[in-house]
Amino acid sequence: xxxxxxxxxxxxxxxxxxxxxxxxxxxxxxxxxxxxxxxxxxxxxxxxxxxxxxxxxxxxxxxxxxxxxxxxxxxxxxxxxxxxxxxxxxxxxxxxxxxxxxxxxxxxxxxxxxxxxxxxxxxxxxxxxx
Amino acid sequence: xxxxxxxxxxxxxxxxxxxxxxxxxxxxxxxxxxxxxxxxxxxxxxxxxxxxxxxxxxxxxxxxxxxxxxxxxxxxxxxxxxxxxxxxxxxxxxxxxxxxxxxxxxxxxxxxxxxxxxxxxxxxxxxxxxxxxxxxxxxxxxxxxxxxxxxxxxxxxxxxxxxxxxxxxxxxxxxxxxxxxxxxxxxxxxxxxxxxxxxxxxxxxxxxxxxxxxxxxxxxxxxxxxxxxxxxxxxxxxxxxxxxxxxxxxxxxxxxxxxxxxxxxxxxxxxxxxxxxxxxxxxxxxxxxxxxxxxxxxxxxxxxxxxxxxxxxxxxxxxxxxxxxxxxxxxxxxxxxxxxxxxxxxxxxxxxxxxxxxxxxxxxxxxxxxxxxxxxxxxxxxxxxxxxxxxxxxxxxxxxxxxxxxxxxxxxxxxxxxxxxxxxxxxxxxxxxxxxxxxxxxxxxxxxxxxxxxxxxxxxxxxxxxxxxxxxxxxxxxxxxxxxxxxxxxxxxxxxxxxxxxxxxxxxxxxxxxxxxxxxxxxxxxxxxxxxxxxxxxxxxxxxxxxxxxxxxxxxxxxxxxxxxxxxxxxxxxxxxxxxxxxxxxxxxxxxxxxxxx
Numbered sequence: 001x002x003x004x005x006x007x008x009x010x011x012x013x014x015x016x017x018x019x020x021x022x023x024x025x026x027x028x029x030x031x032x033x034x035x036x037x038x039x040x041x042x043x044x045x046x047x048x049x050x051x052x053x054x055x056x057x058x059x060x061x062x063x064x065x066x067x068x069x070x071x072x073x074x075x076x077x078x079x080x081x082x083x084x085x086x087x088x089x090x091x092x093x094x095x096x097x098x099x100x101x102x103x104x105x106x107x108x109x110x111x112x113x114x115x116x117x118x119x120x121x122x123x124x125x126x127x128x129x130x
Numbered sequence: 131x132x133x134x135x136x137x138x139x140x141x142x143x144x145x146x147x148x149x150x151x152x153x154x155x156x157x158x159x160x161x162x163x164x165x166x167x168x169x170x171x172x173x174x175x176x177x178x179x180x181x182x183x184x185x186x187x188x189x190x191x192x193x194x195x196x197x198x199x200x201x202x203x204x205x206x207x208x209x210x211x212x213x214x215x216x217x218x219x220x221x222x223x224x225x226x227x228x229x230x231x232x233x234x235x236x237x238x239x240x241x242x243x244x245x246x247x248x249x250x251x252x253x254x255x256x257x258x259x260x261x262x263x264x265x266x267x268x269x270x271x272x273x274x275x276x277x278x279x280x281x282x283x284x285x286x287x288x289x290x291x292x293x294x295x296x297x298x299x300x301x302x303x304x305x306x307x308x309x310x311x312x313x314x315x316x317x318x319x320x321x322x323x324x325x326x327x328x329x330x331x332x333x334x335x336x337x338x339x340x341x342x343x344x345x346x347x348x349x350x351x352x353x354x355x356x357x358x359x360x361x362x363x364x365x366x367x368x369x370x371x372x373x374x375x376x377x378x379x380x381x382x383x384x385x386x387x388x389x390x391x392x393x394x395x396x397x398x399x400x401x402x403x404x405x406x407x408x409x410x411x412x413x414x415x416x417x418x419x420x421x422x423x424x425x426x427x428x429x430x431x432x433x434x435x436x437x438x439x440x441x442x443x444x445x446x447x448x449x450x451x452x453x454x455x456x457x458x459x460x461x462x463x464x465x466x467x468x469x470x471x472x473x474x475x476x477x478x479x480x481x482x483x484x485x486x487x488x489x490x491x492x493x494x495x496x497x498x499x500x501x502x503x504x505x506x507x508x509x510x511x512x513x514x515x516x517x518x519x520x521x522x523x524x525x526x527x528x529x530x531x532x533x534x535x536x537x538x539x540x541x542x543x544x545x546x547x548x549x550x551x552x553x554x555x556x557x558x559x560x561x562x563x564x565x566x567x568x569x570x571x572x573x574x575x576x577x578x579x580x581x582x583x584x585x586x587x588x589x590x591x592x593x594x595x596x597x598x599x600x601x602x603x604x605x606x607x608x609x610x611x612x613x614x615x616x617x618x619x620x621x622x623x624x625x626x627x628x629x630x631x632x633x634x635x636x637x638x639x640x641x642x643x644x645x646x647x648x649x650x651x652x653x654x655x656x657x658x659x660x661x662x663x664x665x666x667x668x669x670x671x672x673x674x675x676x677x678x679x680x681x682x683x684x685x686x687x688x689x690x691x692x693x694x695x696x697x698x699x700x701x702x703x704x705x706x707x708x709x710x711x712x713x714x715x716x717x718x719x720x721x722x723x724x725x726x727x728x
Binding site: 040046047049050111112113114116117120121123124127128 | 263
C-alpha cells in the first residue's frame with residue numbers, strides 16, 4: 001500500500017475488498033516484528049482452501065486508511081474489533097460480508113498459529129453469521 | 131539449596147545420597163508449599179471445600195472427595211528433586227503433543243472431504259480454531275508449530291492446500307511424540323518414582339486404614355452410620371460404671387506399644403526354641419563321645435560328626451545373640467528383620483540337610499542305625515519347630531500392624547495401596563466415611579499424599595516421603611441427641627416430704643440424661659471442650675434411704691464433655707422437688723461416699 005497517497009490506497013483497498021471468495025488480511029505498521037511476520041502471512045496466503053483465496057495487504061503507514069478501517073472495525077462485533085485502532089496490528093476481512101475479524105492486538109504475537117487463526121476466524125465469521 | 135548447587139554444577143549423586151541431600155535441602159531451604167490436595171465434603175446433598183485456613187472439621191457421616199492438582203504436585207516434586215524436572219518436561223511435552231494430535235483424525239477427515247456443506251465447513255473451522263488455540267497456549271507446541279511451518283515453507287508451496295499443510299504438521303508432531311516417548315523411557319529409568327494416596331482413621335482405640343476409591347484396593351470396613359438421634363441407653367452405658375475397673379485394666383494392657391508387644395512375642399518364641407537347640411547340641415555331643423560309637427566310627431564319619439556338631443552349636447549361638455539383642459532392640463526397620471528371620475529359616479534347613487547326610491552315612495553301620503535315627507528325628511523336630519516360628523512371626527507382626535498405631539510401617543507393607551505416575555494419577559479419590567467402620571466424635575481422618583522412591587535392592591521397601599498431609603476431625607455437625615449416664619449429687623427441698631432425712635444435705639444418685647447437643651463446624655474449642663448439652667434427666671434417688679429407689683425427672687444442663695452438670699428434678703415418688711449437680715468422673719474410686727441404707 002502506498003504510504004503517502006490516501007486516495008490511491010483507498011482505491012487499491014476497494015479493488016481487493018470487492019472481490020468475493022477471498023479472505024483479505026491487513027497488517028498494519030512497519031516494525032521489526034511486522035517485517036518478520038510478513039513472510040509467514042505470505043506463506044499462509046499461498047495455501048488454498050476449497051477455492052477460498054487468501055490475500056495479504058501490508059499497510060506500512062496505518063494512518064493512510066485509518067478512517068476506512070476504523071469504520072469497518074466499529075461495524076464488526078468480533079473479538080477485539082472495538083479496540084483502539086492504534087492498538088491493532090493485524091486483522092482480516094471476511095470473504096463475503098467484508099466484516100473485520102481475527103483481530104490481533106499489538107501486545108499479541110504474529111506467529112504462524114496466530115495468523116492462521118486470524119484467517120480462519122474471518123472465514124468462520126461469514127458462515128456463522130450469514 | 132545444596133541440592134540445587136550440585137545440580138547446577140552437574141554433580142550426579144547416587145540414589146541414597148540424593149535422599150540425604152533432599153533432607154538437608156528440606157531443612158535449609160524453603161520448599162514450595164502450594165496446596166496439592168483439595169478436600170471437598172459432601173453432606174446432606176451439599177458440597178463444601180474444606181479450606182486450609184478454616185477449621186478442619188467434617189461431618190462424621192459425610193463423603194470426602196480428595197482432588198489432586200497435578201500441576202502443584204509436579205512443582206512440589208521438582209522443587210524437592212530438581213533432577214526429576216527433565217522427566218516432567220518430557221511428560222509435559224508428550225501430553226501437549228497428545229492433546230494436539232487428538233485433533234488430527236477429525237481435522238484430516240474434514241479436509242479430505244470432496245463435497246462440503248456449510249454445516250461441515252463451520253464444524254471444521256471451529257475445530258481448526260480450537261486446535262490452533264491449543265497450539266498457541268502451549269509454549270512447546272507453539273514453538274514446534276513455528277519450526278514445522280518454517281520447514282514446510284522452505285520450498286514453494288504455491289497451489290498446495292491447507293490439507294497438505296495440516297498433514298505435514300501432524301506427521302511431524304507424530305514423529306516428535308515418538309522421539310519424546312523414547313527419551314522419556316531412558317530418563318525415567320534413572321528417576322523412577324511413584325505417587326500414592328493413603329488415608330487413616332486415628333483415635334485412642336487404635337489406628338486403621340481407610341479405603342480411598344481410585345487409590346487402593348482395600349475393601350471398606352463394616353458400614354456404620356453414627357446415629358444423630360439416640361434415645362435409648364446402650365448396653366455399654368448400662369455396664370459403664372461396673373466395668374470401669376476392668377476397662378481401665380484393658381486400656382492399660384492396650385497401651386503396651388507395638389514394639390513392646392513384639393519383643394514380648396519374640397522373647398517367648400525364641401527362648402523356647404533355644405532350649406530345644408541346646409538339647410540337640412547335648413544329644414549330638416553325647417553321641418559322638420560315646421565309646422561304643424567311637425569304636426564303630428571311621429575317620430570320615432568322625433569329621434562329618436564334628437562338622438555337624440559345630441553347625442548346630444553355631445546356630446545355637448546365633449539364636450542366643452539374637453534373643454539377647456531383642457531386649458535392646460528398637461523396631462525401625464521391619465524388612466531387615468524379615469530378612470533375618472528368613473536367614474534363620476535357611477540355616478535351619480541347611481542343618482537338616484547335613485543331618486540327613488550324616489544319618490545316611492552312619493546308617494551303614496548297623497549297630498548305630500537306631501541311635502542316629504533317633505538323633506536325626508529330634509534334630510528335625512526341633513528345627514521344624516524353629517522354622518515354623520520364624521515363618522509365622524512376620525504374619526503375626528502384620529496382624530499387629532493393622533491394629534496398632536505404627537501406620538508408617540503399614541504404608542510400606544501394603545501392596546493394596548496403588549502406585550501412580552503423575553501422568554496417570556487419578557484426578558480425585560473418594561472416601562465414604564460411613565464405610566470406615568465404627569467411629570466417634572473427635573476421631574481424626576488423616577489423608578496423605580506420598581512420594582515413593584523404589585529401592586534399587588530387592589526386598590527393601592520403597593523410600594516414602596510425605597508430600598502433603600491433611601488431618602480432618604470428624605464430628606456430627608448440627609443438632610444431635612446423646613444419652614449420658616452418671617452420678618448426680620441431689621439436694622432436696624427441706625420444706626417437702628417428711629420421710630427425707632435432713633441430717634444430710636446431699637444425696638448421691640445414678641442418673642441418665644437425654645441431651646440435645648450441637649456439633650460445630652467452626653470450633654474445636656466448642657466441640658472438644660465446652661460441648662454444652664441441654665435435656666431431660668431421669669434419676670433414681672433414695673432420699674428416704676430405705677433401700678428402694680425413687681423416681682425423679684426434670685431438666686439438666688451439661689458442659690465440658692458432660693463432666694459438669696446442673697439441673698432441677700422432681701422426685702415423683704416422694705413428691706418433692708430437688709436441685710442437683712454432677713461431676714461425671716470415675717465413680718468407682720475407692721472411698722467415694724455413698725448413701726447408707728438405714
